[in-house]
Amino acid sequence: MTGWMILGIADMLAPTHVLAIVPLGLLAGRDPWRWALLAFFIVGLTAGSLAIAAAVRETPAALVLLVIAATAGLTVATAWQPPSVATGLLALAGGMALALNTPPQATIIGGAVIAQISGIIAAMSALALVIALGSRARAPWQRVGLRIAGSWAAASAILVLALRLAR
């Protein structure tokens, strides 16, 4: 059981997923409705997991994640505060794409369920952590640091997106 849990967590915290979670969390962290945005994310994760369980066919979830990472990163870098609804939709899409991009690798149903639930909890926790960190940035240099982090995330996502679309 521990093995399936670790597998689920490792799959959910893959580089592409972390690249999306970090700027999304930083963006949500600046929003007054940040914890509601986390709820949107969880809804997305759940919906995506249910779609996986319903054996949905291959989706462009990885590309969607990169677009979300680039969008959220650019928004954080520019220090622009979009409407909470827009950020909520981004969080919803992010959650869904994360789950869809993490099909269970377990060969038994029980293992797949454990892996999926573990992954959801890991993603939820990671986003909550980044939201909490982002919301605590008050000093000017801390806000600049967040903008730099957003810029890095956006730059990485743009490069990988270009690579995947070009090749």
Added chain:
Amino acid sequence: MPGEPGGKMRMRVSTSLSVAGYAMALLPLAAPALAHSGEAGAGGFISGFQHPLLGPDHIVAMVAVGLWGAFLGAPAIWLLPVVFPLVMAAGGVLGILSVPIMGVETGIAVSATVLGLMVALAARPALWIAAVLVAAFAIFHGYAHGKELPAGAGAVAFSAGFVIATGLLHLCGVAFGLIASWPAGRIAVRAAGAVIALVGAAYLAGMA
């Protein structure tokens, strides 16, 4: 801290940034302990992180961006590290798409020379001029990295690695550049700019 005199605030910020910058400068020296090396995760990140560090011309140019930003002061000091990775990514996209750009390596060497000279001569052009100059050079650096971006599972980790390494080099430059607040520090920063310009010139002359 709220209400604190501006001078003490700047000193506290500059001290924190300097400490962070020196600590980050040591990161590339850390030997990673990897049980499994692979392109998809830590291995790809390490490869990407090392990529800007394998070329002295890249290193000095990136440090010069941070140095010059610190020299120019706010808002350049934080604007350049925020904008540079994004413009570099644009250059990287050109590299990925194999858009023909002549003289990329020459452009990188010129960037080190010009940026080093800007610092050495204590040049303070208008912000938009500095931004355009840095952006132009960022295209060349990004193009070089983009051409070597690996396809497949390692791409995300690799790109994150070299973007972060580039950003940390900027921050090292910013941290060092903050000593320009003092007269002796100003001389040291300008001397560093001269060294960077010489390194760039050596590359241009084919001596490196």
